[in-house]
Amino acid sequence: MSSPKKRVLFYLLDGARPDILNGLMAEGKLPHLQQLAEEGTFRTATTCFPSTTGPAYLPFLTGHFPGTMNIPGIRWFDKQEFKRTRWNKMAMRSYCGPEANWFNTDMPAEIPTLFEVMGKSYNLYNMITRNIPDAYDLGKKGKSWLYMRAHFMKRHHPVDLQGHERIMALLNSGKDFDFLFAVFPSVDWDSHYHHIRDYRTVEAYQIADNSIGEVRANLEKKGWWKDTLFMLTSDHGLTPSHTHFDLGDWMTEQGLKSVGYPVIWRRKPKSAVMISGNSFGSIHLLNHDGAQVLKEQELMIHFGKTRMTELLREKAVDFVAYRGNRPGEYMVQNQHGKALITQQRENYSYQPLDADPLFLGHIPPVTHREALESTFNSLYPDALVQISQLLKCRRAGDVVVSARNGYDLRDFWEYPEHKGSHGSLTKEHMHVPMIYNQKGWATHSARTADIFPSLLKWMNKPVPANEGNALN
Numbered sequence: 001m002s003s004p005k006k007r008v009l010f011y012l013l014d015g016a017r018p019d020i021l022n023g024l025m026a027e028g029k030l031p032h033l034q035q036l037a038e039e040g041t042f043r044t045a046t047t048c049f050p051s052t053t054g055p056a057y058l059p060f061l062t063g064h065f066p067g068t069m070n071i072p073g074i075r076w077f078d079k080q081e082f083k084r085t086r087w088n089k090m091a092m093r094s095y096c097g098p099e100a101n102w103f104n105t106d107m108p109a110e111i112p113t114l115f116e117v118m119g120k121s122y123n124l125y126n127m128i129t130r131n132i133p134d135a136y137d138l139g140k141k142g143k144s145w146l147y148m149r150a151h152f153m154k155r156h157h158p159v160d161l162q163g164h165e166r167i168m169a170l171l172n173s174g175k176d177f178d179f180l181f182a183v184f185p186s187v188d189w190d191s192h193y194h195h196i197r198d199y200r201t202v203e204a205y206q207i208a209d210n211s212i213g214e215v216r217a218n219l220e221k222k223g224w225w226k227d228t229l230f231m232l233t234s235d236h237g238l239t240p241s242h243t244h245f246d247l248g249d250w251m252t253e254q255g256l257k258s259v260g261y262p263v264i265w266r267r268k269p270k271s272a273v274m275i276s277g278n279s280f281g282s283i284h285l286l287n288h289d290g291a292q293v294l295k296e297q298e299l300m301i302h303f304g305k306t307r308m309t310e311l312l313r314e315k316a317v318d319f320v321a322y323r324g325n326r327p328g329e330y331m332v333q334n335q336h337g338k339a340l341i342t343q344q345r346e347n348y349s350y351q352p353l354d355a356d357p358l359f360l361g362h363i364p365p366v367t368h369r370e371a372l373e374s375t376f377n378s379l380y381p382d383a384l385v386q387i388s389q390l391l392k393c394r395r396a397g398d399v400v401v402s403a404r405n406g407y408d409l410r411d412f413w414e415y416p417e418h419k420g421s422h423g424s425l426t427k428e429h430m431h432v433p434m435i436y437n438q439k440g441w442a443t444h445s446a447r448t449a450d451i452f453p454s455l456l457k458w459m460n461k462p463v464p465a466n467e468g469n470a471l472n
Contacts, residue, residue: 015188063452063466119178277423282397
């Protein structure tokens with residue numbers, strides 16, 4: 001007798017915070033998620049750095065971090081390609097617009113996505129669509145118009161409501177699925193444009209909850225629910241922003257004329273600044289011979305110690321990170337001083353030098369899992385692994401800037417004005433909810449990268465090499 005068919009239903013509630021989700025459930029405003037949490041598991045996991053839409057989808061869809069996937073931000077810059085020729089589409093990228101269509105080809109071709117290994121896979125509103133047939137891309141038709149109207153008119157909920165209608169149309173069509181991945185973007189948008197606890201943001205949480213309830217009822221009627229793995233998570237949290245600090249303008253004022261989106265054509269630029277989620281920035285210096293990313297000694301020559309001191313004095317800047325002089329060494333610095341992160345093979349360590357910018361104390365060499373456990377509840381969860389994975393990527397720039405909560409790194413060109421931001425390494429941005437209708441899975445600290453092998457194991461599929469560990 002054959003085993004019942006297994007399916008995976010995955011909801012990505014973009015921008016959802018675990019504390020807000022938990023509070024709304026306690027208030028009875030999310031009854032369907034509350035039921036799932038009671039029947040299964042509700043826990044907190046960590047996302048990746050930068051904690052921003054697009055790159056932060058990569059861990060659960062590929063099992064790899066943004067640095068490994070060579071996509072270190074929603075906007076990125078490649079100094080090597082830029083210095084080779086400015087007439088080069090691989091010199092820089094912004095996925096906040098038409099260039100989002102290049103996300104699929106920017107990823108390493110040899111690393112598969114869940115859509116390519118899970119079987120009959122459907123997608124809703126996710127920009128990662130490589131090898132998904134148009135008929136299986138439920139949100140493709142009309143998406144550009146829907147998203148543009150939502151952005152400029154701040155009418156976000158119609159996107160989520162229409163997305164739910166498309167899910168129900170699939171389920172009512174008589175077609176089957178192995179994997180259904182659905183993005184609900186309005187929590188993120190409403191948190192950006194209003195507030196993380198605004199009534200419109202709460203309504204966005206409720207739209208997703210209502211969708212889950214109706215979809216579950218449909219699957220129960222079909223007799224599919226008991227063999228379906230349901231999972232909900234987010235790609236990042238958000239915090240309210242009260243002050244805008246434009247990192248690109250600051251660089252120009254400091255004598256290092258900067259290019260950055262949307263002003264990417266300036267004569268003889270001396271730097272490039274790419275902002276993601278508005279709380280993460282990467283600085284790329286162009287005022288030196290060669291196209292290499294700069295290590296500490298070169299960085300202090302071409303950026304300058306005085307300029308670094310001035311940057312770290314800015315209230316918006318929480319800390320910066322850059323490469324040390326030796327392989328596997330990464331420096332973390334704030335206005336008080338710096339510390340050293342070291343990765344040697346499978347082990348990570350953290351050593352305060354003249355300060356402890358991450359407030360972690362001394363951490364001797366530990367495995368990547370031990371590094372997560374020891375930092376999970378800190379101000380900067382998974383900092384050792386996340387800074388290391390990011391700075392292995394040359395597109396991450398010469399200096400990475402993580403903003404202080406309440407501030408962001410982009411001003412004039414952000415329209416409509418953002419009143420919330422994400423992208424940093426703070427726990428409010430790094431902690432995300434994880435709800436699944438299963439009990440008895442591993443209880444150790446989890447990353448969103450662990451979802452990739454967990455879903456494949458549930459489906460009894462081969463698991464390609466990845467940076468996660470299955471929870472089941």
